[in-house]
Amino acid sequence: MIGGGNDAFIGAIHRHAANMDGKIELVCGALSINKDIAIESGRSLFLPEDRIYTSFEEMLEKEAALPEDKRMDFVTIVTPNFAHFAPAMMALEKGFHVVIEKPITLSLEEAIALDQKVQETGLILCLTHTYTGYPLVKEARKMIQDGKIGKVRKVYVEYTQGWLSRLTERESAGAAWRTDPKKSGKSGVMGDIGTHAFNLAEYISGLEVTELCSSLNVVVENRALDDDGAVLLKFNSGATGVLMATQIAAGEENNLKIRIYGELGGIEWHQQEPNSLIIKWLDKPMETYRAGTGYLSDIGRQNTRTPGGHPEGYLEAFANIYRNFAATLAARIDGSSVNSDVVEFPSVREGIRGMAFIENVVKSNESTEKWVKYEI
Amino acid sequence: MIGGGNDAFIGAIHRHAANMDGKIELVCGALSINKDIAIESGRSLFLPEDRIYTSFEEMLEKEAALPEDKRMDFVTIVTPNFAHFAPAMMALEKGFHVVIEKPITLSLEEAIALDQKVQETGLILCLTHTYTGYPLVKEARKMIQDGKIGKVRKVYVEYTQGWLSRLTERESAGAAWRTDPKKSGKSGVMGDIGTHAFNLAEYISGLEVTELCSSLNVVVENRALDDDGAVLLKFNSGATGVLMATQIAAGEENNLKIRIYGELGGIEWHQQEPNSLIIKWLDKPMETYRAGTGYLSDIGRQNTRTPGGHPEGYLEAFANIYRNFAATLAARIDGSSVNSDVVEFPSVREGIRGMAFIENVVKSNESTEKWVKYEI
């Protein structure tokens, strides 16, 4: 693991997720650029002293030098956005598979470079777009693929949070990383959560955005980057959509919701109650599909651990990404194969589309033209 | 009543609503332009034969000629949109107060003309924008007025229906009134339901839209008017919003929802579960206000009939408009007064803003500029 020291949040989430199924073991780490934190963190995670590294370069060098059966199988990168690209490139160059926290990189350019390296090396890159790990998200995608709701006409996706309703001390301090576009990217709200909404919309609908019209706002005074926005969408099939993302919706927690309507019915899924998938039909009663039940399709059933009524949540969705990645990697190692329709996870393609989304939204926001082409 | 014969839908709704509280009695009607239907409808409503009229002109003439204590007190107009203006003007000219089904007229121009006549005559005009009749809608408005959630930052309002998911026979018939802008107005979805969403947003937030960016779609092939659309909004206070209205969301019934976020919290109300008003707070647990309870403010309490847990619905909301109108009219007649903060109803102002909304949305839709000024 690169990043994820005791002072970081997302690293712990990755460890919970990777641990859960007993298929992945943390064997080494460069857990912080602060040497003391790196060492202390490694110890608290029961790492052997000689595999607690103090820089990613050191780790990648030394691990690559170990005999094949002793060295790590893959590396997880959980550093801040601006520090994804360098370790990911180096890891690929040294022959390690890579898991990266989203967003994949700081810019579209970097994402494209990473893609080329992945194609060149044939290694596996997994991008932890958590929300596509939920079983009922996968079930929804399958239903639409199978034509259950007919041709898709409308997509509404929204991601509302309230935790940036006030300017925090950290932000108001001049040097906060949020104020530095070199560290945070070109959009605040769209980079942080808008990309999740975008990814979810494309993943479930099976469509691709082709044009957009966005409006971004800095709602909280003195904030350096936008904290709110909305985007009108056009998809390649002729369907249209609306994407709303905000971090100033006081009182909201992590309210990612999606609704997709086709000719025959609509699906609705709420991340905060992820074990229900609502299907509304034109001519018959609404149905609620539940996680863990026997009537789901393969992809829905195999991405759970517990039977219906034993709620799974965010960490299990996250763990599904790790579990599917690990199964894919294990198959690669032992020369077998997995059913990639069911055992799947986001990769560099999703990373590129997400980075392009951010860049196009920013471009549209700055334009007086209504519609901007989505370009990569 | 003008319009509302046995073959019409909305007339019956008006009668349910007007009847409910026992303060209004139907005394005469020109219920259809079809003479037979007019007569048959009048009889089935127990009207005396001599007050069943076969044209609105006849009715207004004859009623105006009756002695003051015998003639009707006001007229309700429930004809199709294009037939609102003429009877309304004539009624005002003859000295009758008027209730009109929404939208107030076919065009903004007509609405403005009606406004001038209302001001000139001093008569009361009530526009039945039903959804503002709900007690918890009124409570929400009051909470925002009182600053409970702080300065408003964001408004999301949506109105999704699915009943136009298919082209109906009536529509596909060449001559259907929907295909004729002279009868239906300039926008399908925005005229029919978008205006409700707009009205609700302005009513609860207390703000006014100043700029907008819209996109309208004809989703169902061969439909003559738009059946889907979305609008980005800017308000006079600096707040922003998104309005979504669609009639092709297969499986949706009459799903009008609004969320408004301020600095301290957000309110959320769903028309399909109208007896709950959700308040999410930045730093404390979410609250659910319930209709009919003692902790509501005056306006919330006085616009119900039943105690908490005895659900009131659409007809009661509609009846609140009639009840408040009737109380205001009764006070006018006997020279007393009502507390117009509590006993209130939509009027010609809301009609004008709604007509201007439609016209500006259509204008924006046709423009390649992102933002269009909301102009009256």
Place this chain on the structure above:
Amino acid sequence: MIGGGNDAFIGAIHRHAANMDGKIELVCGALSINKDIAIESGRSLFLPEDRIYTSFEEMLEKEAALPEDKRMDFVTIVTPNFAHFAPAMMALEKGFHVVIEKPITLSLEEAIALDQKVQETGLILCLTHTYTGYPLVKEARKMIQDGKIGKVRKVYVEYTQGWLSRLTERESAGAAWRTDPKKSGKSGVMGDIGTHAFNLAEYISGLEVTELCSSLNVVVENRALDDDGAVLLKFNSGATGVLMATQIAAGEENNLKIRIYGELGGIEWHQQEPNSLIIKWLDKPMETYRAGTGYLSDIGRQNTRTPGGHPEGYLEAFANIYRNFAATLAARIDGSSVNSDVVEFPSVREGIRGMAFIENVVKSNESTEKWVKYEI
């Protein structure tokens, strides 16, 4: 109307319900035993002076003496429980059809006497057990009748309220009517709301209780009658059930819920969200039936006024009872007929079963034996 003066609650509810559909007109009343209130109330309801009566005896005498086309068609009795029997008997004797607020009488004995008089006279008696007026309650009954969920196995019904969580001033005053079993009946909570739960369970399930085991509690100190209780139930089919009724569930409003499970699935209905009926299936996704939709059966569709998504509530359920009664009465008057499978309302049978329920629950509560036979 007998009872229901300006100082009473339930009379107004009856008038809202009776007014709503424009088929019933209030023509006379003995609205209070207090002469001043009777007169003032009659005037405020726009009754003609000569039909404002000051006792039910006077009203029934004088109305019976009017020519047939001038006198009232039926009488509604909305007095307190102990004052139901006498006016109902007299009305029947005078040849008037009767609507009675529930509970039908003060004792089972009286209910049986009323039944005999109804059978003797052939007149119509309608008991306003409101909750069976909801369209989705009727739909649920129909589904079970049609065997959709298979043979019924389990019934859970509960009615929780919180408004008696504190001893009110009125109660603590020595003379309050609640302390006087002659006025209030033998059980507080079971008489007031337990009977509704019981009625709903038998109505929807189509079963009859045959044995029961009850426990009643006086939770609030110094209260004269029980305010809480639970009953284990056995039904004639072999199914079992649990009935919970309480008025000391602080924070609850009017929370009547029922769940009935059969071999294939279960139905669930909540009075506070009456426009949804949940069907859970053994092997397929849960369904939500919605009021006002086209896929409902005749009885479900014909007991609404508005399309799906336009919520109807308590008053509409109440109005369905009046509307079905009025249609039945109108058919009787003009010699036609109605489809009594669809146009139905509770009558004296339900009254008798409810009174017997109260008496048997009280008997069981006083017994140390576990099971008591339900006897009439």
Place this chain on the structure above:
Amino acid sequence: MIGGGNDAFIGAIHRHAANMDGKIELVCGALSINKDIAIESGRSLFLPEDRIYTSFEEMLEKEAALPEDKRMDFVTIVTPNFAHFAPAMMALEKGFHVVIEKPITLSLEEAIALDQKVQETGLILCLTHTYTGYPLVKEARKMIQDGKIGKVRKVYVEYTQGWLSRLTERESAGAAWRTDPKKSGKSGVMGDIGTHAFNLAEYISGLEVTELCSSLNVVVENRALDDDGAVLLKFNSGATGVLMATQIAAGEENNLKIRIYGELGGIEWHQQEPNSLIIKWLDKPMETYRAGTGYLSDIGRQNTRTPGGHPEGYLEAFANIYRNFAATLAARIDGSSVNSDVVEFPSVREGIRGMAFIENVVKSNESTEKWVKYEI
């Protein structure tokens, strides 16, 4: 781990839960009484060959013989009910701390014997009553302890499942363990899920049951043990309650719900939506407490891993029990201490009360007396 081979369900759940926080490592196992399954399971869990045991006796002997820093710290017992007692006693005798899947033993007698051994040895025994591991269950308990809803008056707890709605092949086969009271215990539904409901009720309310009146049913023909039941409860404080447990509620998944009413308000929690805790108040709006938020008390906040809106579920609740047990054990090992108000888990006391509950429910069911004393 004893039990939990590849052919078992609950063992995997325990491993997910124990793995999640990275504080517990599986080091050895006697995973099945079938030698082949034991070995294969051990390998698939990456255990070293020499610590894959084929009987619990072998494992406990050999691990006890290892040097202190090499041997396992505790043992988890996930065998069927009838095989809990022997390994637990032996483990305690050999000096190992113990985690046991619920129910603790097959009989109350065994539970008491285990208690004596725990007291004698001073070792830690943790009983995995999962549902008390949920953060909002802990928060609810804390609120009631702190008097927030006043003195408790009423407890409703229910646990409905539908998966036993049909007789399964396994059951209908004569030799199935369910038909053998020596293996399954004295009650089907109460042993399996009724004890969870009972445990939850006592845990949250802080009260103890003192008398009960039960009725158990065998609903599905030819089933050997009861699959449905209900119990009226009296608590030591004078409060009363109702407990419903069924496994024939077709369409229900794992629907454990509890409602507790006090003088001032009521709490409501649903296991299937575990991240919300509803508080209804007598005189003010209902509140919804959410997991992961800052306004919770210490115990609520410290038993989560993720911020509000990132749902945690059944496995996290389970993991909380392991995490709290592990923290307590680690403190014991290194001589420090934990705040046992916050870092707590069910133990042998809960096991004894649960076993006594089953025995008293069965006794009451067989009695014609209404009330039976709850006796240990």
